[in-house]
Amino acid sequence: MLVQYLDLMDSVPRAITSAVIKVVIWIIPVLLLVKVMEKEVPLSYLGLRQNFRNGLKWTGWASLVFISYFVILNFTILDNNVDFRIGFNEWLNTILLVGITEEIVFRGFLLRKLMDSFKFWIANTITSLLFISIHFPIWFYKGLFEFPYILTTSLTVFILSIIFGYVYKKSGSLWSVIVIHSLYNLLVSLFY
Numbered sequence: 001m002l003v004q005y006l007d008l009m010d011s012v013p014r015a016i017t018s019a020v021i022k023v024v025i026w027i028i029p030v031l032l033l034v035k036v037m038e039k040e041v042p043l044s045y046l047g048l049r050q051n052f053r054n055g056l057k058w059t060g061w062a063s064l065v066f067i068s069y070f071v072i073l074n075f076t077i078l079d080n081n082v083d084f085r086i087g088f089n090e091w092l093n094t095i096l097l098v099g100i101t102e103e104i105v106f107r108g109f110l111l112r113k114l115m116d117s118f119k120f121w122i123a124n125t126i127t128s129l130l131f132i133s134i135h136f137p138i139w140f141y142k143g144l145f146e147f148p149y150i151l152t153t154s155l156t157v158f159i160l161s162i163i164f165g166y167v168y169k170k171s172g173s174l175w176s177v178i179v180i181h182s183l184y185n186l187l188v189s190l191f192y
Contacts, residue, residue, distance in 0.1 A: 015089035019097055026101040030109045046108035047174035055173025062167055062180045070187040082190050090189055099182030106131050106161070107168040107177050120169055128161035160184065 006014050034042040043049045074080040086095070106127055114123035132154050139145045139153065164177045171177075 012088055015087075015092050018089070018093050022093065022097050022101050026105055030104055034109065045112070046104055047112070047168065047172060048108070051172035052175065055171045055176035058167050058171040058173075059176040059179045062163070062176070063183050066180065066184055066187060070191055074191045080191050084190065086189050095182050095186045095189060098185055099178045099180075102131070102134075103164065103168075103174055103178045103181055107164055108174045111165050111168065120165075124162055124165035124169075127165055128158050131161040132157050 006018055009017065030046070031042040034040050034045045038045060041049075074082075110130065111123055111127040114126055117123075118126070135153075135157055136145065139150065144150070144153070160181075164181060167180060168174060168177045
């Protein structure tokens with residue numbers, strides 16, 4: 001398994017290698033599919049070139065909701081502290097690249113493509129179920145694929161995915177969802 005070989009590497013080369021693998025496995029195939037099969041300009045098709053202003057508005061509102069949720073939940077209910085010690089690998093791969101790679105694939109390509117055949121809410125639900133499934137291998141690898149964790153985490157990921165799809169549809173900009181996804185991952189890294 002590739003992850004076992006990555007675990008043998010020093011932290012910085014491992015982070016960079018992992019980032020390159022993500023780009024090669026996730027982003028490049030989508031760009032090629034859009035260019036070759038859809039015969040479209042990839043960045044425009046995916047929603048990376050339009051609606052910046054509307055995207056910023058949605059990014060601001062969703063970010064405010066997520067930050068408020070994390071602050072209220074963690075400071076008042078759970079009594080958690082913020083841990084600002086985030087390593088290079090987590091910054092690069094969990095916070096920055098995951099938002100880009102997963103949103104290009106799931107909202108920019110799959111959701112958009114499914115909306116050609118289905119109403120938005122059906123397409124968004126299918127995309128969200130697929131989005132949950134891509135998290136299974138990492139949860140399994142980390143020993144987190146057990147009840148009740150798998151149930152609560154799957155539900156959280158499903159709800160987040162539904163929200164991301166809705167924001168993408170309303171904003172018309174994939175950047176808004178990329179930023180919100182990355183912010184959510186940053187908040188998880190800071191509080192958990």
